[in-house]
Amino acid sequence: MSKQPAETVNENPVSGEDGVRSAIAAAIHQLGAGDGVTIDLRPLPFEGTWGVATSVSHALAGERAQQELTASGQLADKSKKEIKKLTSDRARVLSQEIAESIVASLRQSDAFATVEAANGYVNITFDANVVASSLISTILSNGDAYGAGAARTERVMVEHSQPNTHKVFHIGHFRNTALGVSISKILAHAGYPVTEATYPGDIGMHVIKALWCYRSFHLGEEPANPDERGRWLGQIYAESDARLEYRNDVLDLLNTVSKDDPHIATAIDRLLKLLWREHADTEDIAYLMGRFTTPGEVKEDELIDDGTIEAFWPILGAYLQAEAEREPVHLEIEGANGHVEPSTTPQERYDSWLELDEHRDWWAQVPAWKEAIKATFQAWEAGDADLIAQWQTTREWSLADFRRIFDELGAHFDVWFFESEVEEEGKEIVKVLLDAGIAEISDGAAVVRIDEKLGLTDEVYRTLPILRSDGTSLYSTKDLALTRRKFEDYHIDRAIWVVDVRQSLYFKQIFKILELWGFEQAKASYHLPYEIVVLPDGVISSRKGRAPLYDDIRDQVLQRAREIIAEKNPSLSAADREQTAWQVGIGSLKYAMLARDNNKIVVFDIDEALSFDGHAAPYIQYAHARACRILENAKWNRDTVAGPEGFHLDFGAIEPSELSLLQELGRFPEEVQRAADQYRPLLIANYAFELARRFNDFYHACPVIQSEEPVRTARLALVDATRVTLRNALALLGIEAPEVM
């Protein structure tokens, strides 16, 4: 990996690397070898030392070993494996010899405290007091800006937080917002001018479904308390989905029974005879018979008469009830590949039936409802006044919730895009794409056959529909317009979409279509994918009521934080307790999301979320609070200590834990750059934890206030520098640093 010269405002004294590099290069040159070899430098991996190591002698030794052995003819007639062994053994010896020569050469100057050769590495250490003073001066004079990179000119827009109106904000949305906020802050700290944008989904099929359900069944029912309207609307949406999916749910149950219940195969004959008496279609009965006795699923469009399932329904219910009441016997299903455990119990199957049975009348209505949905969507696009008014009212209920949640999460947006605002523009682009021959009409819908347009024979980009056959807009219709708007209206140079990984192909398609169209900035458009949040017992599903809502989780976490604070620090005022509870509670939730890499699924376990021990935000926050308390107790005032050109500190014989802490402090600026380059808050999350851990080591090993001068002042300055850096690191995660806990 090529190392970018870190354009940081704050040079890391440890990796004030240029001097070290040129000294080593000179030494190698003296040996008469290896000009042009890359000199790697890394911090010494030993506790209690401050310096750098290079493995350059390994690389030189490898080359030389091969040359020597070849020249002496020892490699003749040897197998490949033997050659490798010989080379590797010889290289090991040589690398130590070379390291010793480099060391001897380096020792001729007194630029470094010590220079050693070990295991073929060249280890160089620095004078701790000199570097410590310089580092601490840098940190304290920069304060909040410590770790910031030099200003850059490339303007970046980060779009994140795209919750849908008319639906609830759950823990999955929370990950997105936490990630987006953190990435925005990291990029800004790294030196980029950042524009933060949100893009609520205020129109689309889900909104139409919610509106249809609201108008058809719940008009004028809204809750009196305005704070509950958003959530209530979410329930309306879930209901609309349940209504429209009713037939699928019924068929799912049928198929589950067919798969899980070993008795159904023998009972089905009798059950279908009962169905016969209900005058159901004979072909349907034969069809059901087949589906229940051989592998395969019942599908709605393969049934001839809508009434068949309705007639079969009560018969199935009676059967399931009887099965649920039987003595429980452990039964294994003999599958094609051996034993398969049933995924449901008889009782669960009967419970599902009972649940669905409450809405037995829905079956017949589903087709009409689906038509109504289409009509509603078209009415919205046609600007039906009544409907638009209801849309605006309900939309605002959700948006009010979002504004409150974003505020609680510290998400502050420079731009609010709305899907409804780019809809028309998107349709115009579709028209242009059709005229340009990039898009075409297929089965009535406008699509782009991307691979074909690129002349690819393999499936890579496939085909993306960009307008429905009934002329209504899709998500893609709108994203085409949004992308253009981002670059043209906001004059940015790079656009980042923080959207979950399931949409990776979709974004490749969108950007490629724009490229085909000749929109150059498509190349500066990046989808930043991240994995989804799941629950210990499966995926989040708001339909099935398995979606932990942000509001609920927040309440639980706040409550837990309040209890712990009351127990640990009873003298805290009510106001301080409340503030700290928010900082710790929300911080903890955010950290749980950010301390996992983007491409890792987060398993959200509420018990873990409520535990504030170990590798979690409170650990880091606690270190910060303790640092604050030490400074407070010592009546530390850095301004009376620092001279005009910074601190001249004397740690005396510096302790290993002090060195270790200082080294970590010095690493912050480069870690910010790395996190920005890779869009990875995880790096900062790990950094903050590691820094807190090293502060704890120091805290336990070295008394601060009780120590003698000049060590006392040196340690206080170190505590202050740690406090500043912990705060800055947490800030990049969007997590606050409490001063008391």
Add this chain to the structure above:
RNA sequence: GCCCCAGUAGCUCAGCGGAUAGAGCAUUCGCCUUCUAAGCGAAGGGUCGCAGGUUCGAUUCCUGCCUGGGGUACCA
């Protein structure tokens, strides 16, 4: 079928081609008369999915395979 991602300690996860692969949780045993015990120390726990390759050196890079997850034309 094709594409993407993951596989490291009992569990959840770190690990910038380099020295003895690390944390947290869980288990066991210790530490509050000393700057806050949301803490600290100690112990046990590993064929880094498998097989090749590149390299002086591979958990890390490449190829193939296995297992799991996701995506794959009118949902977003």
